[in-house]
Amino acid sequence: MMNEQKKPINFFCDGVSRRQALRIGASGFLGGLTLPKLFQMEATASTGEEPKAKSCIFLYLQGGPSTIDMWDMKPDAPAEIRGPYKPIRTNVTGTMVGEHCHRSSKIADKYTILRSHSHNDNGHTTGSHYVLTGIKANFADGANSRIPVNELYPSIGSIVSRELGTRGSVPPYINMPHPLTAGGPGFYGAEHAPFVIESDPVQPDFEVKDLQADERLSDLRFKRRQRVLKGLEKDSLQSGRATTMATYYDKARDLITSPAARKAFDLKSEPEKLRASYGHTSLGQCSLLSRRLVEAGCRFVGVDHGSWDTHFSCFPSLEKDLIPHADMAFSTLVTDLQDRGLLESTLVVMMGEMGRTPRINDKAGRDHWSQAQSVLLAGGGIKPGIVVGATDKTASFPTTEPFGVADVLRTIFHLMGIDSDKVYRTPLGRPVPIVSGGKVIKELLV
Amino acid sequence: MVVEKKITEGTLPYKRLLRWVTEGMNFKSEKSSPVVALEVQPSQFILQPKGNQQLRVTAINTNGDRFCVTSEAEFESNAPNIAGVDRRGGVQAGEIPGEAAVLVRFMGEVNVCRITIPRKDHPFSRPKENNFVDTHVWNKLARLGIPPSELANDSTFMRRVYLDTIGTLPTAEEARKFLLDTSTDKRAKLIDRLLERPEYSDYWAMQWSDLLRVDRDAITAQGAIGMTRWLKRQFAENRPYNEMVREIILAQGSTTAESPAAFYKALGTPEVISRSISQLFLGVRIECAQCHHHPSEKWGQDDYFALAGFFTGVSKKVLPTGSESIVGKIGNDLKNPRTNTLVATRALGEKEGSSLVVTDRRELLANWMMNENNPFFAKSISNRIWSHYFGKGLVEPIDDFRTTNPASNEPLLEELAAYLKKNKYDLKALTKVILNSRTYQLGAGVPSNTSDEQNFSHSINRAMPAEVLLDAISLITGIPEKFNGWPEGIRAIQVWDNRMPSYFLKLFGRPVRASVCECERSNEPSIAQALHLMNAPEIVAKIHSRKGAVRKLAESKLTSTEIISELYLMTLCRFPTPKESEVLEELFKETGQDRRSAVEDALWALLNTKEFVYIH
Structure with missing residues (x-):
């Protein structure tokens, strides 16, 4: 539903009314406020309040995290539901988490668990589309197909990119170490597509490829080439794909020419001690790099962390890899942001496209379950140290008001x-x- | 969470359901006669913008009785912005001209109704027709009121047909010769020449390796080499398509030999084999029906297991040498796991089970597929080839033929399939018809047709496949790509090893060959691609190489004007416009004695134009 009762908004985020802004554009009495800038202001027209979060780090546990083994323990349920893990106390009285989340248990006053997230899309690709765009995409062959009939809708990161733009030298929307499924710009177009860092920061030889201008080329020649290229393309008719590519070229050139951008990607300049406490894992190093990118002005970092689709023999991988990696990365990220005074202005969200079945299956795994998933949120205006919502005694369904995909998106955007x-x-x-x-x-x- | 109500209190279906519950919820009625067909009226019609039309749906049961079920049927439009449909079967046209299909569903049966919304503001004048392709395309465009573009110029056509047919750019020499040739049939002659080039078989073997899952990790390196060699030979000899497919389906023997046997190694169970073969050669995606009735087709679970029954005799035998061999044994029928009854093996849409008095039942399936009257086989390959040359199938996705996903130009698809059959499945003959059509040779969109995305009124920009783009850069710079462990000078389209590490190929969308779906190859542009083309040390090195084309040109006796022409022919297959010459002449003036850096900069700029990166 569109909210029709809402009062029309007359003011932009900086308190300039639309009428004033138009006047500014017309007479230009504020130096440099050109028409495109005006459109930019219009595009960022917001709720009128000072936003709490300037950036968002979105840790996407793709495949569906088993939150019943992490953030919503059911110790009183039968063994085939509660699983092998014991709940442990946190530093918030009354809040318990799974035993393998012990790092997060020590900082539970800094984040919040939303236990009553629930929706009804049980597929990976369709679920990702739903969670990341807020819209159930139409698929060629139902949930089995990997190909949506339309890829019309923009993802959360592309929306943030369009509404807020960058605050610094790096692109406003970044994905790593792969593109997020359904993390694209939809009908917003290439301008709002993520910049994808196609290599994993955990690799020792990690670098963002092709960022450094070639040493064979002087600055003069680099500029000359750009000038010649511009001259050759001036008259060429562009449509469809070619327009898209042209936008990407502009972005690529901006990246190459900015030393600040290159510095932001330089993970090696972080002290080893901090790198180790994030964990030398894909999720850990991606989280650390996310923090650097937020410092450099990125608005939305989407980290794609796979392998959570644990249908078979799930507990060895949960306790040895998946949970400890997520526990280290999340807890260190939140602490690190706070130490730097960035937590207040940075929203951290950790979730998957769904949760997993309460009942352990006959292959000692848990299957897809979208009816209940716990989502972790921290910083950026989130009330810390609480638990919101609850599920029934088997963690199957919320017993409090269920919050769906649109509610989560609305909260992030708010x-x-x-x-x-x-x-x-x-x-x-x-x-x-x-x-x-x-x-x-x-x-x-x- | 919002749950959409399917049945509202007090409505007819509500009352009916309630009555059934109070009557004791009988699942079977003695008098039941299931619905076997569905009719929609009108089934095809033209609407004016903003117009509307009520549909009428009739169900027919086994006794031949007819019932009006309009209010019970479900309706769904595939393009709601062109023509939407409400729950009662009322169709409303929007303001945008185009075509929409409305899917009608009732008790497991489906049908479709097609709506055309023509545009009115352009008088349609019919251009010249080169062959039957144009006849059908113009017919369709005339009905929609969309004018086709003008013919593309010689250089655009030449670049397009080289890249599409052989995945290779013409050299500057070839380009110049073609442009200066004044004979009137030079396009047709070029098409004939290209189809005989060795790169034709390299390029098509590469594409079929994607489809036949020539994945080193799945079928071993020897298997991948064997399959690639076999495929190259098929295309080099222009093997009739039906014979080629028959050999694939009946493949036997060593999975490392020069044969398609390794295809079976990559696939595994009868279910996976049958649904892959169905998607690949029939264009029918049947995998939904493994677990439940296909939501938008007539295929049910019985159809799924009946088809899989053809492959139950396929097994792998380990030979004393350690290699594997595919063996075709007698096989058995499969059970439908839901009903737990055996399903007689039969092909898609056939009523009768196949008589199985043979030693290898795959042979029966092959016979059925290649039968003159098979409804899928020839259409599926015609659509695949069409899609390659136009960037979009007549049926799209190209391997998803359904009543509810009709071709955008059915008469055209039918005649292409008929032509192929008449010419004994000669793929080159079919390709020639397509390439010689005026439709293929059209230029870019103009304002009056650019919004048309499904009727081939103009050419569209298509991304070059990763391997083709890499080869083009190597050819132009004169510095072949070095592939680890491969002889120097080998081209990316010749490399059988899909796992060979290559940042370039990965970045530009090389598929991992994990499915038989063409959709695995990604052609989405990205910032990282732009960064790479602009700034990758590997590409800079090719441009600057001492042994490369740039150095040769810079040190030649050619004037700057001649060099500029040469660079344009190498990259864009055309001569520069006066304005473009001016920009580059300026560059040569600026660098003065240092011709080399001028040539390097000019080539860098040309390789980074959008015109270079796309097939137009």
Whole structure:
């Protein structure tokens, strides 16, 4: 539903009204405020309040994390449901987490667990589409197909990119170490696609490829080449794909020419002690790099962390790899952000496209379960140290008000100062609001 | 969470369900006669923008009785912005011209109704027709009121047909010769020449290796080499397509020999084999029906297991040498796991089970596929070839033929398939018809047709496949790519090893060959691609190499004007426009004596134009 009761917003985030802004554009009495800038202001027209979160780090546990073994323990349930792990106390009285989340248990006052997240899409690709775009995409062959009939809808990161733009030298929306499934820009177009770092920061030879201008080339020649290229392309007619590629070229050139951007990607400049405490794992080093990118002005970092689809013999991999990696990365990230005074302005979200079945299957694994998943949130205006919502005695369904995909998206956008009811038109003219339905989860807010 | 209500209190279905519950929920009625067919009226019609039309749906049961089920049927439009449909079967056209299909579903049966919304503002004048392809395309465009573009110029056509047919750019020499040739049939002659080039078989073997899952990790290096050699020979000899597929389906013997036997090694169980073969050669995706009735087709679980029954005799035998051999034995029927009954082995859409008095039942399936009247086989390959040359199939996705996913131009697809059959499945003959059509040779979109995405009124920009782009850069710079462990000068389209580490190939979307779906090859552009083309040390090294084309040009006797022409022919297959010449002449003036850096900079700029990266 679009919120029709809401009062029309007359002010942009900086307190300039639309009418004033138009006047500024017309007379230009504020130096440098050009028409494109005006559009930019219009595009960032927001809720009018000072946003809490300037950036968001989104740790995506792809495949579906077994949150019943981590953040929503059921010690009183039968063995085939509660699983082998014991709950442990945290530094918040009354909040318990799984025994393999012991690092996070020591900082439970800094984050919040949303236990009543629930939706009804039980597929990976379809679920990712739903969670990341807020819209159930239409698939060629139902949930089995990997190919949506339309890839029309923008993902959460692309929306943030469009609404907020970058604050610094790096692109506003970055994915690593792979592109997020359904993390694309949809009908927003290439301009809002993620910059994908296609290599894993945990690798010893990690580098963001092709960023360094070739040493054979002087600065003069680099500029000359760009000038010649521009001259050759001036008159060429561009459409479709070629326009897309042209946008990417502009972005690529910006990256190469900015020393600050190159510095942001330089993970090696972090002290080894800190790197180790994030964990020498893909998720750990991605989380650390995310922090650097947020410092350099990135608005939305999507970290793709796979292998959570634990259908068979799940406990060895959960306790040896998956949970410890997530526990280290998440707890160190939150602490590190706080130490640097960045937690207040950085929202951290850790979730998957779904949870896993409460009942352990006959192959000692847990299957897909979207009806209940615990989501971790920290910083950026999230009320810390609480648990929101609860599930029944088997963690199958929420017993409190269930919060769906649209509610989570709305909450993230609210914290970032983005108006979820804003409407954009598709190339064919159909109006699509940033989020359809849902409401801000008030319980989560400071 | 919002749960959509399927049945509202007080409505007819509500009352009906309630009555059934109060009557004791009988699942079977003695008088039941299941629905066997569905009719939609009108099944095809033209609507004006903003117009509307009520559909009528009739169900027919086994006794031949007809019932109106309009209010019970479900409706779904594949393009709601062009024509939407409400729950009662009312169709409303939007303002955008185009075509929509409305899917109608009732009791497991499906049918489809097609709606055309023509544009009115352009009088349609029919261009010249080169062959039947144009006849059908113009027919369709005339009905929609969309004018086709003008013919592409010689250089655009030449670059397109080289890259599409043999995955290779023409050299500057070849390009110049073609452009200066004044004979009127030079396009047709070029098409004939290209189809005889050795790169034709390299390029098509590469594409079929993607489809036949020539994955080193799945079938070993020897297996991959054997399959690649076999495929190259098929295309080099222009083996009739039906014979080639028959050999694949009946493959036997060593999985490392020059044969398609390793295909079976990559696939595994009868279920995986049958659904892969169905998708690949029939264009029918049947995997949904493994667990339940296909949601938008007539295929049920029985159809799925009946088809898989053809492959139950396929087994792998380990030879004393340690290698494996595919053996075709008698085989058996499979059980439908839901009903727990045996399903007689039969092909898709056949009523009768196949008589199985043979030693290898795959032979029966092959016979059925290659039968003159098979509804899928010839259409599926015609659509695949069409899609390669136009960037979009007549049926799209290209391997998803369904009643509910009709071809955008059915008469065209039918005639292409008929032509192929008439010409004994000669793929080159079919390719010639397509390439010689005016439709293939059209230029870029113009304002009056650029929004058309499904009727081939203009050419579209298509990304070069990763291997083709890499080869093009190597050819132009004169510095072949070095592939670890491969002889120097080997081209990316010749490399059988899909796992060979290559950042370039990965970045530009080389598939890992994990499925028989063409969709695995990604052609999405990205910032990382732009960064690489612009700034990768490997590409800079090729441009700057002492042994490369740049050095040769810079040290030659050619004037700057001649060098500029040469660079344009090498990269874009055309001569520069006066404005472009001016920009580059300026560059030569600026660098003065240092011609080398001028040539390097000019080539760098040309390789980074959008015109270079795309097939137009």
